Amino acid sequence: MTLAADTFDFVATLVRDRSAIQLDRGKEYLVESRLAPLARSAGATDVDAFVRALRADISQHESVVEALTTNETSWFRDLHPYTVLRSTVIPALATAGRSPVRIWSAACSTGQEPYSIAMTLADNFPSLKAHIVATDIADNVLAKGRSGRFTQLEINRGLPAPMLVKHFERQGPCFEIAPHLRNRVMFRKHNLLEQPPGGGPYDIVFLRNVLIYFDVVTKRSVLARVRAALAPGGYLFLGAAETTIGVDDTWERIQVERGCVYRTREGKRI
Numbered sequence: 253m254t255l256a257a258d259t260f261d262f263v264a265t266l267v268r269d270r271s272a273i274q275l276d277r278g279k280e281y282l283v284e285s286r287l288a289p290l291a292r293s294a295g296a297t298d299v300d301a302f303v304r305a306l307r308a309d310i311s312q313h314e315s316v317v318e319a320l321t322t323n324e325t326s327w328f329r330d331l332h333p334y335t336v337l338r339s340t341v342i343p344a345l346a347t348a349g350r351s352p353v354r355i356w357s358a359a360c361s362t363g364q365e366p367y368s369i370a371m372t373l374a375d376n377f378p379s380l381k382a383h384i385v386a387t388d389i390a391d392n393v394l395a396k397g398r399s400g401r402f403t404q405l406e407i408n409r410g411l412p413a414p415m416l417v418k419h420f421e422r423q424g425p426c427f428e429i430a431p432h433l434r435n436r437v438m439f440r441k442h443n444l445l446e447q448p449p450g451g452g453p454y455d456i457v458f459l460r461n462v463l464i465y466f467d468v469v470t471k472r473s474v475l476a477r478v479r480a481a482l483a484p485g486g487y488l489f490l491g492a493a494e495t496t497i498g499v500d501d502t503w504e505r506i507q508v509e510r511g512c513v514y515r516t517r518e519g520k521r522i
């Protein structure tokens with residue numbers, strides 16, 4: 253069954269206003285498949301009926317936005333950011349005397365990204381003092397991240413076997429991250445359309461694989477808020493398919509071996 257055009261338009265507007273995620277025409281199948289479970293549990297006959305009821309019931313709007321987020325993630329995603337972190341960024345911050353090092357993993361999904369950062373620090377800089385704040389707009393992924401509990405399938409997505417042995421404990425069918433790593437990551441709800449979370453200024457921001465969902469005006473405003481949240485000389489990591497080039501030229505892309513990191517032009521002099 254195809255979704256009515258006004259159903260799609262209502263959902264696309266709601267999701268864009270609340271999260272800045274763009275749902276262009278042609279994404280009807282996505283809206284329908286993501287909202288079908290919500291419609292079923294609300295007892296609606298189909299997604300159109302569910303959305304008709306939704307227009308008068310704002311209490312459900314947040315769960316609709318959450319259902320339309322894409323939470324795809326993996327351990328040590330793309331590898332290079334973690335190599336650059338280890339080889340260049342942390343040593344530079346240590347030389348500059350930054351302690352504690354403050355890290356923000358923005359749009360962290362279910363926690364694989366901040367926990368990959370925590371493992372990198374624990375394995376390579378055991379005496380480094382660091383605070384990691386991990387944020388996302390969606391409550392369900394934050395709850396999962398906070399639990400520190402992952403299925404075998406989730407573990408299989410990029411976690412090297414020695415890391416599994418060293419940093420996780422089996423709990424029934426799942427694996428739980430060691431408490432000292434879990435306690436190092438503070439999960440908080442945060443919308444990138446709003447002011448950055450407290451706990452800064454940050455020396456490092458991971459803002460990976462989320463700008464791709466936004467239009468250029470939103471990308472620019474998110475990058476401006478991240479710039480304001482960064483400590484002088486701080487570092488920004490973006491996703492492999494993302495760049496500041498042509499979006500916000502106050503950033504400079506620095507190639508480090510096969511990876512890259514961004515700094516503000518004035519930050520680079522520090």
Ligand SMILES: C[S@@+](CC[C@H](N)C(=O)[O-])C[C@H]1O[C@@H](n2cnc3c(N)ncnc32)[C@H](O)[C@@H]1O
Pocket residue numbers: 270271272273321322323324325326329358359360361362365387388389390393442443444445459460461462465491
């Ligand atoms: C594809 S995941 C990226 C996860 C992780 N950063 C990585 O690279 O593996 C994108 C995440 O962005 C979050 N997100 C989308 N819009 C957001 C917004 N406006 N504010 C905060 N988080 C948002 C989604 O909930 C989702 O968990």
